[in-house]
Amino acid sequence: MIRVFDQGIEGAGLFMIEFGDIVPYFSVYTATLFTFAIIFTLLATFSIPEKQMDIIFGGDAYYAKEIKPQDLRFQRFVAIACGTATLGAVVTGDIFNFTLFAAMIGITNIGIVASSRSHHVLNAAYQYGIVAMIACVPLFGGAAMILATTGTLSIWSLAGIGAAPILAKILLLLGVMGEGMAPFYIGKAEITRAQGAPFILMVHVSSLLLFLRVVEIILVI
Amino acid sequence: MISIYQSGLIAAFICIIIAFISLYQETDDLHRLILTDLTEIMALLLIALIATDLAEALILPGLVVMIAELMALAEIYLVKEGIQRKKNSSALDIEVMQTAPPILAGILVLYGIILSGFSGGAVAGLGIIFYSVCKGSDELFAQIETASGYAWVAWIAAFFIFLLLPGQWFFAVMIAGGAILIKVMAKFSLIGTMGGDPGV
Amino acid sequence: MIEYLLSAMILGLLLHGIHRKVIARVQGRPGPPIWQELLHTLKFLFKETWIPKTASQGLYVGVVALALAIWSAALILLLTGGSLLLLFALYLIHKIIEHGTGLSSGSQYSKFGAIRSVISAASELPLLASVALLYLFTGSLMISDIEAYQVINGPLLIPAFPAAIALYMVILSKIHYGPFSIIEAKELVSGYWTEHFGVWRGLLNAAFGLKTFVLLYTFVMVFIGPIGLPLTLLAILILMITLSFVCAVTPMLSPYDSVSIQTVTTGLIAIYIIYLGVFA
Amino acid sequence: MKRLHIQLIAILSGIILILSSIGAYLGAISYAISALATIIIFPAFIISIGLLLSAGLKDGDIPFMGY
Structure with a gap:
């Protein structure tokens, strides 16, 4: 097996697409992430949302809330957009593209959380949005510092040189952590009361895959 | 020895720290939203420190993404606080606004077409802004959007002509110039339609 | 392939049975027979x-298929030294x-389990550390390289002891009846899988x-090294019994305590990593 | 789903799994492809076997809601 970048980090390289020095590449690692992003995007596209059980207070009676598919059209759309942004983030071979995809994931996550009408959830979405916006600073800052010190943003060119400054790597990680904070805000917003499981799951998928990808980038460059 | 880049970096970090401290101390939601915009500019500052042509190429997408986030957040803020826009009557309700628009707008659009390209689009767009501010615009919005979409397609098509049939470059330039004219004009005129319509 | 998967699955279920047996014995109960979990699984198949x-149908079935897929992928990854x-x-x-x-079923109990699983994200951090x-x-993350390193330099258990503790915590946090479950x-009735x-x-x-087997096998492979199949299985068994002892004598923590203990562990290991990276 | 379909899936996926395993041993199929096929088909195989054994396959119901 030929290891990508001659580094024992992510297994064999499968194939790559060359655009000049920007090379989107699939290693075993990124291909696995890609596959999972596709699977969850398809689940979000084709699953019907679950029906929430509600108990009538003070009695034994309970009923299942009916949700019409058109009520969740926006949430489904944003979830698919989020999945697509995740796909981009896990395969791109360019650090700036990665940061842009990360920011897009942030925006779509805001959308998924905010498409619930509850005041509580909207509040959480707003707070999360502010964190995601602030996280743009270290995210873009990290990428900019890498470009300024090494003269390139291509992971393919940077791999194994160790030229990227450690501060830039830390900033990049901080940025991704900020963009991928959404699951915690979901927990905070008691999203148990909101419906649309396949879409809410997308928030989780995107932030975890983003985190996994940034760990790989930081180790490789 | 501290290079210019490093001193710039230090300055940028001082700015970022100040911005973050202000954000930390602010508790009002709306003020925090505005302050986040301030911190975003610091991100642009960091990118601008690269100081090559690439910096420009990176600032634009970064800016677009940040503005998208800002707009999404602003929208959430409006919904969250239950703020409804009130339809206010036009402040400039004077007689000349009923009669002058067609003439002035026509002149501006014509001049814009003569200029052509980006600046032409801006001038012509100004004409349409003026027209729609004065005359009101209920169904104009959708039409302008459609025109803008077709212009975009024509612009892309012109690029394909450049790539595939370089011999026809003049034709492609004409298409691209016309399309960018319509596109910029449409973008500008959208500002005009936003004036009176409560839904926008 | 299929033979590895099936045998690992059966071994993992047996380990679960041993787990229950040991817990019961520590607590002075007779406990179920050790193949109880195997029978349990078979029983469910005949229901x-x-x-x-009320469920989101695609997701409801999809997660089951994915659970099987990721852990079979993990086992194959271990076998190929990925x-x-x-x-x-x-x-x-x-x-x-x-x-x-x-989330896939509409039930509140399982949703609460899901929300707790989000909050306990701290249980992943020790693994990263x-x-x-x-x-x-070792300068490499390929399991084959790590094994080769251990053949030359001896088990990593001693020099990388904090990492071993971290992985142990990770396994502990995923085991049934543990302090972090x-x-x-x-x-929450049965937590996130109440409705399945x-x-x-x-x-x-x-x-x-399969997951239990894979995690224990990883521990043995990464910290003890290639020692042949019988010894590996023995090591896995011993590891499982130590885990059962821990589970038997510790109460289940509250969500808050569980998360803070995991976070503190990660923090300590992170400090050790920084110490190693800077001074050693 | 009808029981016949499940039977077909179970038999088909079982055959593919065994073939890919044997193929990898004999060297006819590369190890990576065999592993990939196994990972993809194994869940389908196990789920279809499970559904074959189950006592009844019916439409959904309102689930148990606790006490």
Whole structure:
């Protein structure tokens, strides 16, 4: 097996697409992430949302809330957009593209959380949005510092040189952590009361895959 | 020895720290939203420190993404606080606004077409802004959007002509110039339609 | 391939049975026979099965298939000596599956389990710390390289002891009846998999058996090295029994305590990593 | 789903799994492809076997809601 970048980090390289020095590449690692992003995007596209059980207070009676598919059209759309942004983030071979995809994931996550009408959830979405916006600073800052010190943003060119400054790597990680904070805000917003499981799951998928990808980038460059 | 880049970096970090401290101390939601915009500019500052042509190429997408986030957040803020826009009557309700628009707008659009390209689009767009501010615009919005979409397609098509049939470059330039004219004009005129319509 | 998967699955379920037996004996109960979990899984396969009307159907079945897929992928990864980082990724995807299992049915109990699984994200951090520490030692994340390193330099258990503790914590946080199993606590009926019954429950059980085997096998491979199949199995058994002892004598922590203990552990290991990176 | 379909899936996926395993041993199929096929088909195989054994396959119901 030929290891990508001659580094024992992510297994064999499968194939790559060359655009000049920007090379989107699939290693075993990124291909696995890609596959999972596709699977969850398809689940979000084709699953019907679950029906929430509600108990009538003070009695034994309970009923299942009916949700019409058109009520969740926006949430489904944003979830698919989020999945697509995740796909981009896990395969791109360019650090700036990665940061842009990360920011897009942030925006779509805001959308998924905010498409619930509850005041509580909207509040959480707003707070999360502010964190995601602030996280743009270290995210873009990290990428900019890498470009300024090494003269390139291509992971393919940077791999194994160790030229990227450690501060830039830390900033990049901080940025991704900020963009991928959404699951915690979901927990905070008691999203148990909101419906649309396949879409809410997308928030989780995107932030975890983003985190996994940034760990790989930081180790490789 | 501290290079210019490093001193710039230090300055940028001082700015970022100040911005973050202000954000930390602010508790009002709306003020925090505005302050986040301030911190975003610091991100642009960091990118601008690269100081090559690439910096420009990176600032634009970064800016677009940040503005998208800002707009999404602003929208959430409006919904969250239950703020409804009130339809206010036009402040400039004077007689000349009923009669002058067609003439002035026509002149501006014509001049814009003569200029052509980006600046032409801006001038012509100004004409349409003026027209729609004065005359009101209920169904104009959708039409302008459609025109803008077709212009975009024509612009892309012109690029394909450049790539595939370089011999026809003049034709492609004409298409691209016309399309960018319509596109910029449409973008500008959208500002005009936003004036009176409560839904926008 | 298939023979490895099936035998690992059965071994994992047996380990679950041993786990229950040891816990029972420590607590002075007779306990179930050790093949109880195996019978349990088979029993579920023979039950009447359907998809609840309230569930999000694609997700409800999809998570079961994914749970089986990721842990079989993890086992094959171990057998081929693949990347430890990829194993970490699969482990994180297991968290998504827990989350999806809980959310996919409309029940409040399972949703609470899912939310707790989000909050207990701290249980993944020790694994990352452990992976990072191993990378500092061996300079590679390929399991085959780590094994080769251990053949030359002896088991990593002693030099990379904090990493071993971290991985031990990770396994402990995913084991049934453990101090950190807040996501399937009994106040939530069965937590995130309350609504998965019949065949779905049986298959999730089987997948988790596979998961237990894979995690223990990883521990032995990464910290003790290649010692042959019988000794490896023995090491796995001993490890499982120590885990059962821990589970038997510790109460289940509250969600808050569980998360803070995991976070503190990660923090300590992170400090050790920084110390190694800077001073050593 | 009808029991016949499940039977077909179970038999088909079982055959593919065994073939890919044997193929990898004999060297006819590369190890990576065999592993990939196993990972993809194994869940389908196990789920279809489970559904085959189950006592009844019916439409959904309102689930148990606790006490």
